[in-house]
Amino acid sequence: MTDKRDTLPTKDNRKAITARIHIAKKELGLDDETYRAMLQQVTKHSSCADMHISELYRVMEHLKKLGYKPATRKFGKRPNPAKDKAALMGKVEALLADSKLHWNYAHAMAQRMFSVAKVDWLDKDQLWRLVGALEKAAKRS
Incomplete structure (x- = not known):
């Protein structure tokens, strides 16, 4: 397994x-003075x-040691459904993408509509109704 740091960087990275x-x-x-002194010391x-x-990665690791805690993204996890x-x-994923919504939105709808915490746990009938609700919401916006 290769580490991300071993790959050639793109401009975006x-x-x-x-x-x-x-x-x-x-x-x-x-x-600024303290920041530049820290950069000089590390690299x-x-x-x-x-x-x-x-x-750059070494600087990032050093900043974490100094107490920086990167924000975690909480967009919801994509479900891994059964084949059926x-x-x-x-x-559901396409409707969410079209509306620029995250999986957490679908999970919240499942909770509100069916009292089921995650989309993964919905049965086929409930999934059809969720798709319908997402389509209705897409038409409204």
Whole structure:
């Protein structure tokens, strides 16, 4: 298994890690002088622009040691349905994507409509009704 750090960076990866470093800097309340001194200490560079992707990851790890806790995304997990429900689950996923909604929205609808905590646990009839409700919601917006 290869580590993400072993792959060649794309511009987007580099941009994303640099953005996370700057977010961490702000959340930790580092002034510019302290921030640049920390970069110099960790990588011998005073700017992220001069760093290799591996050095950017080292800076990120150092910021975590200083107390930075990256925010976790809570978009809901995509269900892994049984074969007989896969087509319906695909329809639910397509409707969510069209409306730019996350799986948590579908899980909440399942809870409200059927008192079932997760979409995974719905039977076929309930899934059909969920699809109908999602289609109705899509027409409204």
